[in-house]
Amino acid sequence: MTDSPRPLVLSLGEPAGVGPEIVAAAWRELRGQTSFAVIGDAALLRGHAPVRPVMEPGEAVGLFSDALPVIDMPLPAPVTPGQPDAANAGVVADWIEQGVSLVLDGQASGLVTAPIAKAPLYAAGFRFPGHTEFIAELTADAPYRGTRGPVMMLTARDLRACLVTIHVALDQVPELVTAERVIRTSRVVHETMKRDFGIARPRLALAALNPHAGEGGALGLQEIEVLAPAVATLRAEGVDITDPRPADTLFHDEARRTYDAAICLYHDQALIPVKTLDFWGGVNATLGLPIIRTSPDHGTGFDIAGKGVARPDSLIAAIRLASEMAAARSAG
Template structure:
């Protein structure tokens, strides 16, 4: 059914199989059915006891199976992997799982995509040419964007906090040169669009962070605010977005300040992720904005160091599944 989510398994040597099984056990009696695109055997033998698995031939079979068994669109690995030991030999399957899940969402047979964590190094070793999930999803959906979306834009959510990133995995020393008026404006536009379409906020308020201490102190502690950020905020307002800033990042995230905006546009990775993880370390969610499909993921990695031990927490994946279901419902 179109509201059933497709969950790509991610790196099978990481904690993906374990947290997917734990998420299914937590959600099996809730109205948020999902099916896994991945290796059925990896899920049946996942650390912590695995799950009863039911192979399905298509998404329309998933909802009926979900309360009793974990539905899996089985695309098997060429060879089993060892927990905690990433293997480039699994890369082809990992990529195919993502491509299949995205294809089902684009066709309307899945309500959206949730992605379990991938590890970049084994994918790079196998020839993967994208920095990560977000950029790959942008490529896979580029030909089908007809709504003016200009993504992908990464958003992190935790509680009442939503942050979006202008630069993502840019080395900190390169961030100032990477910031442009156009980049900030695009992030602000996509953020405002998502607030209306995906989060149900009719008139979103967007706060834009500064780069330097004290947001540059009128140009005395850095020029990026006066040259780039302030003109971008002005342009966003001219385009009809209720954007304010730039604000000093060190005072943008207390609860009293969060109540004054609906999303914060941040300029680099840690500026966005530190407050999210401080607010809810275990339950944060990564949302990809500006795509024609719904996509969420946990805000953590593969955790190879604890893979296979049965101790991984599924909180972030559960939150990602619930949020994807909410967004898919609003888009319907």
């Protein structure tokens, strides 16, 4: 792998979680392959790796092989592994905001976000469900040519699974899976495959909602009344997308070779195959934004924080994917 034109930035996430140790492990693994600057507390990271404070991301390129570059934004309260503190939540949010700003300003090629903990953020007044919605608002006024997201994409090995609905109760899914949502999600994915993955003619596979794709209406009408009209609209726009396919036959090895991304209708329809294919190395990417953003597909790991057993596989994969997407967007 070669460096992107500019380095990535990486927000440290929840300081009492596994973020500091997996960031240090990712730096050790990726030296000589790519470069990034961490936005976080330099003193906290010194317990995990040799640290070099920097003022801007560009400084990371020359020193990445020798030390972990950190844009130092110190925390106000001490950190105890496994014990999040709402007193630090405001700075955790500031790390993310600074990362977005550096990418929008052209100083960094993309943002990788280490996991955050929602409870301390909410206790401190954070008003967003999570990273995705926060970053979407931070980039809302930035110029962007294309269909706006955010759309969540999970990747594992050769699977890209993109979600129409995300964290909603299963009994709400049928009413939330509308033709409009399916069309918008598919447009974002189609455009992203071309712009950020260099796929000139993307092939999309649409998962059905009901078993056996509704069995001609015998097992549900959504495929006929919602999904088929959405497919017709997308094809008229030039999007290569399948008819709704039964989800139980969509993710095996042979099936995955027939498409570049799958449009999934609800959380577990995408997450089960992703985590089955690569439980440790899955990546979460946000599509349809003016910036590249990826993150590891796991949480803060409070139960193992500070024990030295956290695996960095997913974060390493997220850094690599962000670098590849940024390079493709820059070349486009």
